[in-house]
Amino acid sequence: MLYHLLYPLSADISFFNVFRYITFRSVWALLTALIISILVGPYFIQMLKRIKFGQYIQDDVKIHLEKAGTPTMGGLLIAFSLMVSVLLWADLANPYIWLTMMVFAGFAVVGFLDDFTKIRRKNNKGLSARSKFLGQVVVASIAMGILFAMPVYSTKLVVPFFKNFTPDLGWFYIPFALFVMIGTSNGVNLTDGLDGLAIGPMIVAGLCFGIFVYVAGNVNMAAYLQVAHVPGVGEVTVFCGALVGASLGFLWYNAYPAQLFMGDVGSLPLGGVLGFLSVLCKQELMLLVVGGLFVVETLSVVLQVGYFKFSGGKRIFRMAPLHHHFELQGTPESKIIIRFWIMSALLGLAALSVLKLR
Template sequence: MLYNLLYPLSDIFGALNVFRYISFRAIYALLTALVISIVIGPALIRWLKRIKCGQYIQEDVAAHQCKAGTPTMGGLLIALSVIPSVLLWADLANPLIWLTLLVFSGFGAVGFVDDYIKVVRKNNKGLSAKAKFLGQTAVAVIALAILITLPGYSTQLAVPFFKNVAPNLHWFYIPFALIVMVGSSNGVNLTDGLDGLAIVPTIIAFLVFGIFVYVAGHAGIAEYLQVFQVPGAGEVSIFCGAMLGAGLGFLWFNAYPAQVFMGDVGSLSLGGALGFVAVVAKQELLLMVVGGLFVIETLSVVVQVGYFKMTGGKRIFRMAPLHHHFELKGIPESKIIIRFWIVSVLFALVALSTLKLR
């Protein structure tokens, strides 16, 4: 909004020319979201306690019983910080901004309904897996159907480390990108099991993709680094900046021992938006590297369930997702969290290296 209001006046007031720079606006979107989350966080947590939005803890996770009743649905704090910040600092004439907000809000709405059923209606199962998947799919398909019609957007698929391999998926691109978005959403959701465990890898991933969407939106840099150019994609780095700020603000309250959990309203919206930003940047496959921790956590569940069914009740891990396996081995929660953060940083560095290794 500030860009649309103030930048046209830069011919009169030269200082307003600073609003043309995406980097400037991304930094201030980050700071704005951070300030909002820190300021409203305590009040939101008190409100969640007052309406009894407490987290249900499974009986087989004995170490977490002390966390029962901790307010959940803290993803609302992230949404209330991100959306105003993006609307304030982004170019609102850019359709990619609105599509990103659509995905973020739509996936968040699915998570909100799931959380509402769990904590307000006291139904610990929440939405059925089918209903949750249908909701995520509907939001993703709408966004993707619009995205591929935008001028300059390609349905080709970039393959990390290979500059001359770029198959065109045509209309099969929508099902593929749908898998990317829904998979990312559920991957973050599965990882969200320890204090601060999911939010930091998510912050790291948005930082990396903030760089990638900026590169994709800059014709000169995109050509130099031999990546797909996506007109207007650079503006999505404003959203990534806001996500960094909101994520850091949420971590302020979610760090061990957590005062609030993000709930599905947070994890589904973060993962879905992350998947969509990867699609906008034309780095869909790279998401498996950037979000390597989410992939590992998801695979641990898939392998555990598959092996359990095949062997009639045997298990590979003591418990899935993987972070619970290490907990049951006696590793302190704080140590698991920090080590998983380190792994996320390493994955991010490998992903960034692909800008030159091709």
Template sequence: MLYHLLYPLHTLLGGLNVFRYITFRAICGALTAFVIVLLLGPLFIRTMKKFQIGQVVRDDGPETHLAKQGVPTMGGMLILFSIMLSTFLWARLDISQVWLMMFVTTFYGGIGAYDDYRKIKKKNSKGLSARGKLVLQVAGASAVGLFIILLPGFDGHLSIPFLKDFRPDLGWFYVIFAILVIVGASNAVNLTDGLDGLAAGPTVVTAAVYLVFSYLAGHAVLANYLQLPYVNGSGELSIFCGAIFGACLGFLWFNAYPAQIFMGDVGSLALGGALGSVAIIIKQEFLLAIVGGVFVMEALSVILQVGYFKLTHGKRIFLMAPFHHHFEKKGWHETKVVVRFWIVSIILGLFAIATLKLR
């Protein structure tokens, strides 16, 4: 909004010319989201306590988690509010991809909010049924996939790091691929959100990496030089990614151990869906498996555990899934698990950026 209000006046006030630069607006978007969460966080926590909107802890988890029962949850609403407001203020609103991202984030946030509501109402950790959640997630992801392939100049080729000459064309099957990426990312972040600060940290790293790639994908010259798919208008998604970065960084102020508030499914499902959608729009889908390696690891641990349990009639690969609980069961303190997962995420983020020159 500020771009449309202030940039046209740059002929009168030369300083307003700065609003034309995506880098400037991305930084401002990140700072704005960070400040919003930091300022509204205490009030939000008090409000959640007042209405007794607290975490419902699974009874089969680590015993140390029982102390988290009743800690305010649904902090994802604060994260999403700051992301949306920051994006609205600093992004160009005449770019369709910006509105698409705000739609899919809100839609997935709605799914998570309803899931959280059912958990709190029933006083258990079940929430929305897995089938019901999946149907809604697929519906939202389908809308993104259809929107993308109907855009003028749509390119159905996949972009695979390290393989610049191998770009298979999926055509209309790209919609199915988009659904797998977005739904998978949403559930992976959701599964990761099990310890204080565990999901927010890797999300900060992933958002920062996609901020860079969004900017490059929207810059014709740089995209061509780095052999990246050029996507017209995608540079504005840098502001959106910056807002995710700032919002999650601000949320960590309150979510770090011992957490004063949890993001809940309203946050984790929405953030995962948002990151998956950005990956789809800028044609960097496989990059998400690298920079979001922590999320992938968590999701795979659950899939392997469940599959092996059924095949062997009760045997387990891990002491407990998702993967972070395995280390807790081995005696690691929660903060050690979280910080080490953050370290892995940062290393993966650096490796993802390094793929720019490894093509």
């Protein structure tokens, strides 16, 4: 909105020429979302307490029983600050902006229905796994159908370290992209089990993919770094800036000990849009590095369930996802969180450092 209102004035007032720069608007989108989150946060928390939208704690996680009743569905705060900031600072004529926001909003609706069902039933049973998965598939399929129809978008898969190996998946790219988006959505959801544990790596991932998206949208940088150029996608950097700002603002209240939990209305869209960002900038495989923490958490659940069924009741970990295993070993929650954040930051730096290696 500000871009459309103020940039045209640059013809008469040179100062407003700064609004043409994606980097300028991305930084201010971050700051705007951060400020909105911090300012609105207390009122939002009080509202959730008043309508009794509190977290239900499972009996098998007794160590967290003292957290029962903490306001949940904090993902709505992330969504509000993110959307307002994007609408203020982004070029709203760019189709990638609207498509990215649609993905975020679509996954948020699925998460909201899941959270609301849990609260209404006063237990930890939200939507059935089938219903939740179907909702994710519908949102991801619509997004990929639109993206696939864009003539400038390529179905080639960029493989890190190999500049001449870019297999064209054709129609098979759609189920691959669905797997990336839905898998990442559920990975973030599984990681969201301790105060600030999921939102920390999301901040790192948002920063990394903000850089990836910017590079992919800039023809000169893309050519220099030998990465796929996607015309027009650079504007989504503004969304990434707002995403990081909204996440930082949420962390202000979600840091240990948490005053607010994100719920599925936060974790599902954060993961879903992260997967979609990797698809947009053709860095799907690099997501395995940037989101390595989410991958490890997801694999711990898959291995635990698979081994439990195969061995007739034996376990690899004391409890899955992995962060609960460390908790039951006696590691303090705050130490687990900080260590996971450090690992996430290292993975993000590793991903950025190999951007030029082809």
